[in-house]
Amino acid sequence: MSLRPTLDFLLYDWLRAESLNERARFADHSRETFDAVLDTCERIAREKYAPYNRTVDTQEPHFDGEKVVLPQATHDAHKAFVESGMLSAAQDYEIGGMQLPYTLQAAANSFFAMASVSIGSNMLTSGNANLLMVHGTPMQQAVFARNEFAGRWAGTMCLSEPQAGSSLSDVATRAVPDGPDYQDDPLGPRYRLTGNKMWISAGDHELTENIVHIVLAKIPDENGKLVPGTRGISLFIVPKKLVDTEGRLTGQRNDVALAGLNHKLGWRGTTNTLLNFGEGKFPVDGKAGAIGYLVGQPGKGLHCMFHMMNEARIGVGTAAAMLGMAGYEASLDYAKNRPQGRPAGPAGKDAAKPQVRIIEHADVRRMLLAQKSYCEGALALELYCARLVDEQKTGDAEAADDARLLLEVLTPIAKSWPSEWCLEANSLAIQVHGGYGYTRDFPVEQYWRDNRLNMIHEGTHGIQAADLLGRKVLMEDGRGLQLLAARMTDTIARATGVPALAGHANALAEALQHIGSATRAAWATGNPQEALANAVPYMQAFGHTVLAWIWLDVAEHALRADAARALAATAGRVGATDYFFHYELPKIGAWLQVVERRDPTCATLPEEAF
Structure with missing residues (x-):
């Protein structure tokens, strides 16, 4: 299995990234130039990052009394990344950039996150420089931002x-x-x-x-x-x-x-x-x-800094998704090759018969499908947000403003949802490996350790949840939430006409209605302490609803595309959609129940009772 076919489908069949080349800023580009960028990044990640993921985990940075020492592999990977031009890929030609869509830059960077997130893709350097390009003086941009984009x-x-x-x-x-x-x-x-x-x-x-x-x-x-x-x-x-x-x-x-x-x-x-x-x-x-x-x-420091923080939050979500994807690919490969046990039922009681591969067991398939639904869905969400960034920068006035507001609402989800559920995917990858997964003989334990950071940095779960329920769904009289609901409703209308997806469309419509009623109920008293006491369950339900929408939209596009090209891939996407709607979306009822009641259990329990 390879990441590239998934990226190609999401970029070209689902998000129609090629259509961005019709805009003046991207007019010099084509599918061929996009593919060349992806090819280059995939190669660098394969040659300079992936082979050294364990090296940088075991050879930690140390201070020798004068300087911080990193493994040579980190220096080599950084040099290759800088020479690729990806630090300034989305910047203007005038400052050494390639004027590529941010959508493509985000997709290309996913290779590095999957190969070795610990070596990194210089997310903070590009975010720092991008902040200065918006809020810095011309001199600050020339001296600091340009040297950062150049990798110096x-x-x-x-x-x-x-x-x-x-x-x-x-x-x-x-x-x-x-x-x-x-x-x-x-x-x-x-x-x-x-x-x-x-x-x-x-x-x-x-x-x-x-x-x-x-x-x-x-x-x-x-x-x-x-x-x-x-x-x-x-x-x-x-x-x-x-x-x-x-x-x-x-x-x-x-x-x-x-x-x-x-x-x-x-x-x-x-x-x-x-x-x-x-x-x-x-x-x-x-x-x-x-x-x-x-x-x-x-x-005005926070106003300026949030420009960088929001970009970093999409980067964190992408890193979480790709760590989850790395674990999924490792556990899928293991499940296809590991013989253990026999089928359930009378036939499986014959010990003389050969063992079956564990992918033939239903529960292992459940764990693999969960990983696939979490990680591919999260990657799709991050690329959708990246596409909104391009819309905000290059769309007409109305489209750009809609994209801005949609990003405001989706950014807490883009950061928090993958960091929780792709971490769960890594946990399931360990489980698929059994005892071997808990050892350092296989990479899945490192993927879990690396991913555990993502729920914390660039704003913890609690901070993202308070931002979502306390600010984002309310801002501009709830227009962002209305815009998101309209896009979901459009997907629901299209999916209703597809027999394999009609039931899912109805389920998403009910979930969307439930999110709306829970939002109103949370704020019914106008008391922020009551509303925000259960902000995290609200965010979990909101995120699951967003991911259900993403999967429904992806599946509808997959079925509408030329299925003869990749029947197995289409079946996989529809299967992941089925899994998410059958096993995951029903969870939102329990989460939203405490939100609607403004349940005070956690907020009011006396400290001495803990």
Whole structure:
């Protein structure tokens, strides 16, 4: 089994990615250029990433007293990735990009996530640079973003702090103007930052000549005090090494010091760091304080940062989906080749007869179908979101605005659903392997360990759920939810006319109605504490409904396409759809029950009772 046929179907038959070439921005491209990009990324992933997935897991990054040391395989993979041009694939020709659709870039990056998510596809570097292309000054774009897109420099995102975690309103890192002429620096208003940042992926390494940290910090008020809450949070570019306006290193280290490496359950090939800003270890001009350049307006840091966070959330969802897919392919191969047991019933009692392969057992098939439905469905969802990004950037005004709002509603699902259910797929992959799956002789235990991070980073489940029920389904008077419902209704109408899918169409219509009534019931009292007490079950039900819609739409397209090309693939997609509607969608009733009742069990149990 190979990922490529699945990608080809989703890109070309389902999302009609070729039609994007009718737009002026992508007019130079064709199916041939798209295929060439996919071919290149598939080859690099196969040659430079996959063979070293276990290597980077066992040879963890370490600090030798002067620098962070990574395996040579990581350096080789990073070099090949940079040379492919994928860091700037969707950017303008003028800055060295290929002006490819983001849909294609997301599909191509899936090869790297599946081959070795721990080596990575430089998601934070491209996200960092993309943020600067939207919110940075022309000078910041030329000096920092371009060097990141070129692969000379890497990028990070520095939000969390040891005492604050995900609570950004409690950020305590401070930024003060660097002298009376701080406004006149050509790289942007210049500040001195002091504070600590935790959980910084790729926060220190030697893969690139410089690292560009994007840092949230608070600017004190006129009394020198930090303003409580999110007011005053601003965004800064803090390079590891100081540079001039031509992007040349000045030879001066910035006052950013590695305070420690975190030793993780998975994703061990990527450094995760605690960074100290402004502690005086590397004083600049004889003074402590890390030099940072303001991005955007003071006090608007979260507004700017969410541009990067939302992009990262789609990237996290894609990574989760591909880790799940890797486990699925491994367990499918194992199930096809592992003989064990005999068929149920009288015929299976004859011990003289040969054992059957475990894929012939119904329960193993259940576990394989669950994995397929979770992982291929999640991949389809991520590519659908990527297609919305292209629509937002290149569609007409109405289509672009609809895409913007649909992305607002779907982003919490795109991050959270794959990170929960593709992790479950990895657990099932271990189960298919039996005892062997729990050993390091097979890769599925590493896939599970690597995937366990995705429910946490870029916003935990609880944060995504509160965002969905507390903000996204309500924003603009619920128009985003209405737009999504309209797209689901269109799929339902088409699927109703297909005999094999008509029952599923009716089930999706009922689920959609249930989501609407549960949303209203959750907010019936207008009390956020009551509404959000069961935000996670709401998000789980919402996500399952979205995935049911994705599968119904995929199956309808598969049956409408030329089935003679790939009968087995079409049967597989319809089978995964059947599984999801029969085994998964019915779960939403239990989840939505507590939402509709605004069940207080979890919120009101006294602490001493736990």
